[in-house]
Amino acid sequence: MLCIFDTDVIHGLIHLLDISNPTQDFPFSVSVHKLTELLGRANPIFIDHKKQKVPPSYQWDNTIHVLERHQELKGAFMKLHFFTTVTPKNAMFGDICELAIEQEASLIILPFNLDVVHNHAVKTVNSLVLRNSPCSVAIFVDRGFLNINTTIGSFPQTKHRFAVFFLGGGDSREALVYADRMLAHHEVSLTVIRFLSHNFIGYNEIEKKLDDGIVTWFWVKNEINQRMVYREVMVKNGEETIAAIQAMNDGAFDLLIVGRKQGINPILLTGLSEWTESEELGLIGDYVSSADFFGSASVLVIQQQILRG
Template identity: 45%
Template sequence: MDLAVIFKAGKKHWVIALSGLIIPHIIVWVVAICIRDYMDPELRKYSSIGGIVSAIIITTFPVIYSILRDMQLLSSEIGRVALTTVIISDAVGITVIIAFEAVKQGEDKGINALYYICTVVGISGLVIGGIPQVMQWINRQTPEGKPVDQKYITATLLGVFVIAFTTDFIGAAIGNGPLWLGLAIPDGPPIGATIVHKSEVIMNDILMPFAYATIGLKTDIFVMSECWSCLTPLFALATMAIVSKLVSVVMAARFTDMSYRDSLAMGFMLSLRGQTEFLLYLHWTDLKIIKTPSFSLMVILTIIVTGICSPIIDFLYDPTRPYMINKKRTIQHTVQESELRILACIYDQESVASLFSLLDFANPTSSNPFTVFALYLVELLGRAAPVFIDHTKQNEDYWDTNNEAIHNAIKLYEEARTDCISMNFFTSITPQRTMYQDICEIALLNKVGFIILPFHKKCIEDGNDFSTAILRPGVQSANANTLSHAPCSVGILACKNAAAWGSLPTRSSNCIHRQFAMLFLGGPDAREALSLADRMVEHPDVSLVVVRFLASEYKGDDESERKLDDGVVTWFWVKNERNDKVVYKEVVVNNGFETVSAVQSLNDSVPIDLWITGRKNGINPTLLEGLSEWTDNPELGLVGDFFGINRF
């Protein structure tokens, strides 16, 4: 959890957070005063009522984060709003709970409350004020790219037990100390990411199941029926808190111009309960505020509320809905002599040079300028909330050392091509499963016509085939999801020879001449690929071979698609028939074997630097008959995978 988010939160976040705290508190306090005489003697105390009311109303960050992560909503628009809002709620909520704890401590002697507050302020100040300096020193001691020394990780994890014991000893909840320690540790690598990597499996797979087992052992649903009359006031209090929280958040979200569906989804998100509430119930039991029947009631209510809210959120909010448009932007329908907007995705430094080379070969000019949105995608490690940085508007430091190198490369590239290319640089730190959401959102908001994605395999420098290539973890699923949800055309750049593409081309006469080949099997994807190839052939150092594959006597063709193909191909040939750098040929084939043979003969006759093809399998299954069993990379399509990657 990053408390700096509080200072960057907008009006929307503050309105929703404060409305979801203040209004329910007022309503539930009024109800509590009305039914106070019917409560148990211990629960009847104002300190007990205040602690319980605050705990029920306040939404905690760990709960929201874990549920939204599992629902893959962390990078969604409403997910970001919910995370920022709940951080504000947490900051206010922790203060309120500490205040009521102080009142509880001072019930016997007033001086105890003062001792409690002074001790809490002293320990929290020591942790938050001193620990960050120690952690920064550890970061400086760790060589770049190396893991943090094991002794520092061990000391930090032992510190969790020490601070937990200390806060429990002074009367604060046992969970407050580890929370303060977590806030004091810098997020991201090396120290933050290493701690997560070392402890995540033990926490999630061993300790958390035992913690839930402890909750289950303390829960007794049968004892509830024996004293239901004494549970009725607590049940009414909890129900009113949940309902008032939901209604107030929905009203506040509508006030900030969110849609009805999104407002309802936000309300149910901030009504989620989980492990933090269970910890508080145990704390109440230790303080003898509630007994086993009341504890069991609160646990069951928590499970029911979360069990109801989660599927409702899933029904109300689909993060891909904004990208589901009727007409996608394409290169083919971008008017000539106009700006082409391109989103270039970057996963690591190795993908930068080949992406920029492809941009140059797409032939930006002063009359056909490019606006390029470069998005550097980083896996979320060592922190909870996703981060999105627009470097044209924010001057924000970021811990990833690759960021500076990539940013400098983008600046140099733009400076060399100011007459035809303008660059915008973004960094997105997000879980790999939801990277596609940021990609699609930027493409939609900036009216992008073409997205370029690096392939999920990067070559080893010795030039071996992709069978020995290095995988980019998680990139394949991100690319596949982008292809499914993108609001525009998407191209995947699979570079077999990074060294050959490493130097950025210029328009000098000394540039190496490139030979490209476009394989046209028909259909919308093939027509879009031909439009890209048409732009590339205008580059002075590019020659192009276009091969159109046709079935014998057009048997099996989709007639309507073939007519569209004829129109695009005719337009292309009329435009380039006098261009010596363009060769167009038609090949009639009867099966996939003949198609492979035709491409093999083309590759043997002249070395091809770039294969361009549509992803889908054309308008006639005859052209690729018998090749489907060879597909290893479905995101490239059968043609791209078999012809462009594996064989040549």
């Protein structure tokens, strides 16, 4: 499910869908959900575009036409289904989660606006979706994802340089699987950095085995792929983790992919402030999205949701 609060972000979201690599074997069915704040005392509106017409005051035809043209280019690889919701801010998260259940969504993609003045309402909606979502969630911070980088060092054959910061836990595992799908796109090169504590102390053994399993799967699958680099970094505390991220960032990455939660080993972030400007991005996601982080890489923050009961 692709959620849209502001149609200005649509080009970055389209590019994210495209680079996520829909194929004949793994096509995408995308529910595009436009949400508008309800003002005054009118009743909330929910519209399935296959069944109803959108009132003139809530139409977003130009954006729909852009998406439909992209769907035509992808052919059978991508099918779009459009929805419009007009509802109070405090009810938006419920509409998103209910539609995700109805459409059997496996992932909700939410945009993140770096403009703090215009982002407060969206931040609130995003936080509530993260807490209540019936499926996994990705927060997309677009910092110019459409800008193709032509100086990409050791990967002259690719247009896009991506990186995964793997701190362990379900969110990092989900992020790595998403990145693996992107790596299958011939225009993508991927660097994966796995952070491990010095002497392997501080781990939950069950979670560590799950991490080892997914990393081994990824490595075996991609070890001969010249567009992939995998590294392991041993750190003693959060300061060394941040230093390692800074050391590998040459400013040429297009997209950084991280798990939202802090992983399974608190030692990796010991000494770092728990306070962040954007709680929904998590500590590392907030750091690499900040103006202080060198470069203009967009950021994708993944939260895995496992349904129980």
